[in-house]
Amino acid sequence: MLWENVVLFFEIMLINIVLSGDNAVVIALASKNLPAAQRKQAIWWGAFGAIGLRVVLTVVAVYVLDIPYIQGIGSLLLLWIAIKLLVDDEGHADVKVATTLGKAVGTIILADFVMSLDNVLAIAAKAQGEIGIIILGIGLSIPIIVWGSNLVVKLLKNFPVLVFLGAGILGYTAGEMFLADTNVSNRLLGDTPHFIIPLVTTVIVIASGVIKKLITPRHS
Template identity: 50%
Template sequence: MNLDMLEPILIIISIDIILGGDNAVVIALASRNLPPEQRNKAIFLGTGLAIAARILLTTVALYLLQIPFLQLIGGLLLFYIALKLLTDEDDNQQINAGDSLMAAVKTIVFADIVMGFDNVLAIAGASHNNIALVIMGLLVSVPIIVWGSRFILMLMDRFPMLIYFGAGILAYTAAEMVLEDSYVLHVLYEYPMIKDWLPILGVVATISTGYFVNKKREDAAA
């Protein structure tokens, strides 16, 4: 594996882990009413189908992002998702626990699809139209999310800077998506300095905005 492939794979894995905490909670909640012997089956089957659905949706997103201006729109939307990651106070959702194996599996897959839009968009932007990178990144990161979810969530609670790090990765990916849009490439063709600095400025602006919004909220609460 060369370095050109290693960077996007690491970014994809990081995006999945940062954004995947809620998905891991969904898996736990959906299977909590099952007998112990069926829980692992629900986790394996639900996670496997969720990975397949995620790959399919990301493949569709890769094709859609070839349409003019959609890379630009997708990048701007990903900036919003990065900022939302920093400033959301509570993103918990009510998940009904299934009382049968198939009910739990359906809940896991459906919730993953509904909640996974940000993951799909971010991964599509980070993969540079290479579906092999998407598959490799998901196969590595999803088991980490499933089995290490409690540890990951504990780290995020204890070290809030990890959330800022994740938002920075999303902002960087968003800037690259914007720069890969054919219209933006045409406009910025004669301004290479903007192309070099936009990802850095996007990361700084996103993290700074999130920090000041959170600081203002904390001051108001105090």
Template identity: 50%
Template sequence: MELLSSSAFWIALGSIILTNIVLSGDNAVVIALASRNLPPAQQKKAIFWGSAAAIIMRVVLTVAAVKLLSLPYLKIVGALLLVYIGVQLLTGDDDEDGHDAKDNIWAAIRTILIADLVMSLDNVVAVAAAAQKGPEGSQLMLLVLGLGLSIPLIVFGSTILLKVMERFPIIIVLGAALLGYLAGEMLVSDPVDAEWFQVHVPHAHLVFGVVGAVLVV
């Protein structure tokens, strides 16, 4: 109860929620892309469970954020995986089989989780930093509460994007291109190659982000 009366607790909680919302725009794109080929009833389930599971996974990731980000080659592998996911999501309309992975709710949720895992590697650092603003010993509770309260907002954003994609199919291409762009940025920020790119390639994040987007589309 002492925590609830602490202004530091509420400030930290608000920071986590706000940070997660700001950083979850790309995740909402993936959720909408992965569930767009499902029947309407399954779309809602995929969006909800995909978002909820992704948030739980993000709590776990945040606890180990610093160690994860220091692992060599992790971001390179993540970048390649993100390009693959972007291509698969973009070509989902070409699948005719009604039992294809992209038309299956569990396959959609799996895609959401894998993409969120890759894209959250950087995001969790900001969320972890926000949690440190809280009172001593409250960090885990803040993460669970803050990220949990973010679920409805991510679900809402994904639902809106899904409707926009139905009206404007070009958004699907732009969403897939975004994944490619994020993959390019991730590729040049791995501990193994970040310093080399910084020295030898001006604006490496932008250059390889554009290259990644072009590769996907």
């Protein structure tokens, strides 16, 4: 049980870090025009607010997922999130650059709320109701993202395997989440071996990323 919790903790941290690459960009952009001292304060208070908000949302999501059919629907949404993580190349030109401490903190918290709904669903699905692990995993991974925002972006760019690994975990979790909703899975799967479903969803996600790489022109 202890080993399972340790593995679950690191999976939650990896999911949160991989899915928060965009958040790291927003944090860097939102505070870049502030003086050094205020920039640190903005990052600190922004991180504090983001941690509290994300923990509350995730705990709520854990209980919402117990409602019949919600997990079945959520599994499809999580599968889409995993695929989008590998194939979406949207930029961040519309991020508002703050000129005051208060505006920077507000921008960071608001951006984290809007952009973290995918994180919330993914972590709630993976955590299996372990509220303590949720809080610990989010609490430790967000400071890594915030204070090392530039480093996180560089790591995800230089080591694409981290993104693929995180997306693969999400794909597998989507399959597990689908099976957990017996109202849906028992009706649709029939005699199909259930263990196949998480493997299929993982392959779908990874294949989407590989196809994206193959069809995207490389720039010298």
